[in-house]
Amino acid sequence: MDELRDLFRRAADHAADYRRSLPDRPVGPPVDHAALTRAFAVPLPAAPTPPEQVLAELVAAAEPGLVATAGPRYFGFVVGGASPAATAADMLAAGWDQIAFNPVTSPAAVAAETAAGAWLKDLLGIPATASVGFVTGGQAANTAGLAAARHRVLADAGWDVERRGLIGAPAVRVFAGAERHATIDRSLRLLGLGTDALRPVPTGPQGAIDPDALAAALHEAGPGPTIVCLQAGNVNTGACDDLRRACDLVHRHGGWVHVDGAFGLWAAAGPSTRHLVDGLEAADSWACDGHKWLNLPYDTAFAFCARPDVHAAAMSYAAAYLVGSGGVPAGADLTAESSRRARGFAVWAGLRELGRDGVAELVERCCALARRFADGLAAAGFEVANEVVLNQVLVGFGDDARTDRVVAAAQADGTCWVGGTTWRGRRLMRISVSNATTTEADVDRTVAALVRLAR
Incomplete structure (x- = not known):
C-alpha cells in the first residue's frame, strides 16, 4: 500500500504542476504529431512494467501534446477549466472506482447525484x-431528452415505441431553429427519427428562433406527434430563444418542448442574464453541460425531464440479475449508460465549492469579460458581428480569408486559443469566455495579441 500511496501522490503532483503552469504556458503549443504518435506507439512489452515507470512514460509522452484548455486564455469552443474541489473529487472518484448504475452498486454515487441534481x-x-x-x-443529454419526447408524443398517439419500434409508427415532426446545434440532428439519427423529420424554423437577426414563424409552422403542420427543440445560447452568438412564448405555442398544439441549453441555460443563475431564459420552467426536457460554464471536469452533463416516469420509460431497462432495479428511477434508469462512472461526486464538490453566489458571480463575470473583449477589439477597429448578450463574441477582421489567417496566427502564437466559425455566410473569429480563472488582464493580453497579429 505504501507503493500505491506514492504512485497516487506522484500522479497528483504531476497534475498540480500542470495546473500551476497554465497561466504561463503556451495555450496551443506547436505539435509534432508524428513524434507524438511515436512516443505512444511503442511495442507492447511482454513482461509487466512497474507502475511508477508507466506513469513517468505517460507524462513524458503526453506533455508535448497537451492543450491548455483548462487555462485562463483558452477561448475556443465553450470550455471551462475544472475547479479545484471538483478536480480533487474526480481524483477520488477514480480512486474509489464506483459503478454508478443504481443504489445497490454504489449507494454513495447515487446519493451524490440525487443531492447535486436537486441543487442544479x-x-x-x-x-x-x-x-x-x-x-x-x-449530445447524450439531447438524446435522452429527445428519447423522452419521442416516447411521450407517440404514446399520446397510441403507439408504444419501446415495444413496437418506429416501423409503422405515426410520423413525428420535429421543429427546430435553423441555427440549432448539430447534436440535435445527430440525436434524431440515433433515435431513428432521421433528419428528414426536421422542419427548420427561421431565426431572427441574432440566431434566436422566430416565434411568429414557429407559430405559423405549427399551424400549417396541424395535429400529430410534435417535438420542438428550442435553444438557450446560440452556439455562435449566445442568443436565447423566447422560451416562454414558444413553450406556450407548442403546448397549445399538444407538443413536447426540449431545450438545448448546453451552456446558455446557466444564464438562469446570473441576476443580469436570467431574463434571457425566462419561461424555461415551462419546457418538458432540458439539456445542459457541466464541463462548460460550470467548470466541472470532462465529461459531465445533465439530462433533465419534467416527467420522470416518461424519462425512465424511454431510457431504463431491467434484468433478473440486476439487483435493485425497478425502484425510484436513478442512475442508469435515466441515461443510455449502464457502466457509469460516478460523475456526481465532482458535481457535488464543484457546486459546494462555488455555492449559489459563486455560480452567479462566475456567470456574470464571464459575460462582463466577453463585453470587454468586444469593446477592446471594436476600439482597435475590428468588427464585432453579434450582440454580446452572454459569453460569446464574433469578430471579423475584414474579408473571410484575412479572418481565417488571424485565427490561424492566434492558434500558432500561443498567447491564447480562439476558433473560427461560419455565421450568416461569413467567416468569423469565435471567442467563448467560460473559464473561472480568466481575468481582465488575460482578456487585455489576448486583445493586444490579436491586434498585433491582425496588423
Missing part, C-alpha cells in the same frame, strides 16, 4: 420534481 434544478429554475440523468455531454 434549484440554480437553473427547473421544477424540483424533474428527473436528472448525469451523462457525458450535450
Whole structure:
C-alpha cells in the first residue's frame, strides 16, 4: 500500500504542476504529431512494467501534446477549466472506482447525484420534481431528452415505441431553429427519427428562433406527434430563444418542448442574464453541460425531464440479475449508460465549492469579460458581428480569408486559443469566455495579441 500511496501522490503532483503552469504556458503549443504518435506507439512489452515507470512514460509522452484548455486564455469552443474541489473529487472518484448504475452498486454515487441534481434544478429554475440523468455531454443529454419526447408524443398517439419500434409508427415532426446545434440532428439519427423529420424554423437577426414563424409552422403542420427543440445560447452568438412564448405555442398544439441549453441555460443563475431564459420552467426536457460554464471536469452533463416516469420509460431497462432495479428511477434508469462512472461526486464538490453566489458571480463575470473583449477589439477597429448578450463574441477582421489567417496566427502564437466559425455566410473569429480563472488582464493580453497579429 505504501507503493500505491506514492504512485497516487506522484500522479497528483504531476497534475498540480500542470495546473500551476497554465497561466504561463503556451495555450496551443506547436505539435509534432508524428513524434507524438511515436512516443505512444511503442511495442507492447511482454513482461509487466512497474507502475511508477508507466506513469513517468505517460507524462513524458503526453506533455508535448497537451492543450491548455483548462487555462485562463483558452477561448475556443465553450470550455471551462475544472475547479479545484471538483478536480480533487474526480481524483477520488477514480480512486474509489464506483459503478454508478443504481443504489445497490454504489449507494454513495447515487446519493451524490440525487443531492447535486436537486441543487442544479434549484440554480437553473427547473421544477424540483424533474428527473436528472448525469451523462457525458450535450449530445447524450439531447438524446435522452429527445428519447423522452419521442416516447411521450407517440404514446399520446397510441403507439408504444419501446415495444413496437418506429416501423409503422405515426410520423413525428420535429421543429427546430435553423441555427440549432448539430447534436440535435445527430440525436434524431440515433433515435431513428432521421433528419428528414426536421422542419427548420427561421431565426431572427441574432440566431434566436422566430416565434411568429414557429407559430405559423405549427399551424400549417396541424395535429400529430410534435417535438420542438428550442435553444438557450446560440452556439455562435449566445442568443436565447423566447422560451416562454414558444413553450406556450407548442403546448397549445399538444407538443413536447426540449431545450438545448448546453451552456446558455446557466444564464438562469446570473441576476443580469436570467431574463434571457425566462419561461424555461415551462419546457418538458432540458439539456445542459457541466464541463462548460460550470467548470466541472470532462465529461459531465445533465439530462433533465419534467416527467420522470416518461424519462425512465424511454431510457431504463431491467434484468433478473440486476439487483435493485425497478425502484425510484436513478442512475442508469435515466441515461443510455449502464457502466457509469460516478460523475456526481465532482458535481457535488464543484457546486459546494462555488455555492449559489459563486455560480452567479462566475456567470456574470464571464459575460462582463466577453463585453470587454468586444469593446477592446471594436476600439482597435475590428468588427464585432453579434450582440454580446452572454459569453460569446464574433469578430471579423475584414474579408473571410484575412479572418481565417488571424485565427490561424492566434492558434500558432500561443498567447491564447480562439476558433473560427461560419455565421450568416461569413467567416468569423469565435471567442467563448467560460473559464473561472480568466481575468481582465488575460482578456487585455489576448486583445493586444490579436491586434498585433491582425496588423
